[in-house]
Amino acid sequence: MAAVIEAKGLTRHFGGLRAVDGVDFSLEHGEIHGLIGPNGAGKTTFVSLLSGRIPVQSGVITLNGEDITHLPAHLRVRKGVAYTFQITSVYPRLSVFDNVALAAQSRGAADVPAEVARALAQVGLTGLDLSIAGTLSYGHQRLLEVAMGLALRPSVLILDEPTQGLASGEIDGFKALIRSLVPQTTILLIEHNMDVVMDLADRITVLNFGQVLAVGTPDEIRRNRAVQDAYLGGDHAAG
Numbered sequence: 001m002a003a004v005i006e007a008k009g010l011t012r013h014f015g016g017l018r019a020v021d022g023v024d025f026s027l028e029h030g031e032i033h034g035l036i037g038p039n040g041a042g043k044t045t046f047v048s049l050l051s052g053r054i055p056v057q058s059g060v061i062t063l064n065g066e067d068i069t070h071l072p073a074h075l076r077v078r079k080g081v082a083y084t085f086q087i088t089s090v091y092p093r094l095s096v097f098d099n100v101a102l103a104a105q106s107r108g109a110a111d112v113p114a115e116v117a118r119a120l121a122q123v124g125l126t127g128l129d130l131s132i133a134g135t136l137s138y139g140h141q142r143l144l145e146v147a148m149g150l151a152l153r154p155s156v157l158i159l160d161e162p163t164q165g166l167a168s169g170e171i172d173g174f175k176a177l178i179r180s181l182v183p184q185t186t187i188l189l190i191e192h193n194m195d196v197v198m199d200l201a202d203r204i205t206v207l208n209f210g211q212v213l214a215v216g217t218p219d220e221i222r223r224n225r226a227v228q229d230a231y232l233g234g235d236h237a238a239g
């Protein structure tokens with residue numbers, strides 16, 4: 001498999017804090033790649049660097065071989081990299097339809113209503129078009145966020161803790177959704193729910209103190225001693 005996104009030596013410090021510290025990373029076409037690590041390990045900062053939400057201090061990011069290290073976030077979206085970040089990206093006073101329509105319009109979709117219907121069907125929110133987004137359950141707002149990401153028709157979809165707030169009965173549906181998206185869409189998934197990430201991911205990267213602790217299949221990661229130590233021992237809580 002070829003890399004769709006590659007990062008080399010990616011670094012972002014906040015003052016003396018090494019949030020992301022020389023990370024090498026490769027996202028292969030069509031895979032579901034889990035990104036895990038204890039709280040504060042640098043996961044959100046790392047994907048924010050990939051999406052262009054915050055600037056890189058040093059290192060290089062390539063997308064299909066093209067250097068995008070300094071490309072503004074909206075141009076990365078246009079090139080197919082969509083990052084659905086925490087719930088703040090949903091407009092709570094707008095309808096479900098309008099939220100997804102904004103995303104579809106932003107990439108110049110020809111038939112916005114059809115695009116909205118497609119994205120809502122993919123995440124299982126059909127029928128809630130006219131609901132005001134802010135009145136949805138938290139779990140449904142997370143799915144709405146995914147629908148907004150899908151309306152961008154991304155080749156890479158970065159999801160930051162998408163199952164947070166989902167009821168356990170909704171998690172199976174979410175897993176089926178993610179599986180239905182690959183291989184057309186490549187998925188990078190920050191996930192605290194170990195069962196979800198172990199079940200879904202083809203490969204997992206573990207960050208710890210801003211650095212890559214391990215990369216491997218779920219089985220390899222489960223058996224990795226350094227990973228076990230980072231989660232079970234150490235001086236910070238498990239994520």
Ligand SMILES: Nc1ncnc2c1ncn2[C@@H]1O[C@H](COP(=O)(O)OP(=O)(O)OP(=O)(O)O)[C@@H](O)[C@H]1O
Pocket residue numbers: 014017019037038039040041042043044045046239
């Ligand atoms: N804008 C910022 N200014 C200063 N420090 C920051 C900033 N953003 C993140 N940090 C710090 O960088 C470190 C990495 O944070 P980050 O949110 O990337 O970790 P994370 O692995 O996503 O954590 P969590 O699992 O808790 O979401 C933390 O110590 C955090 O406090």
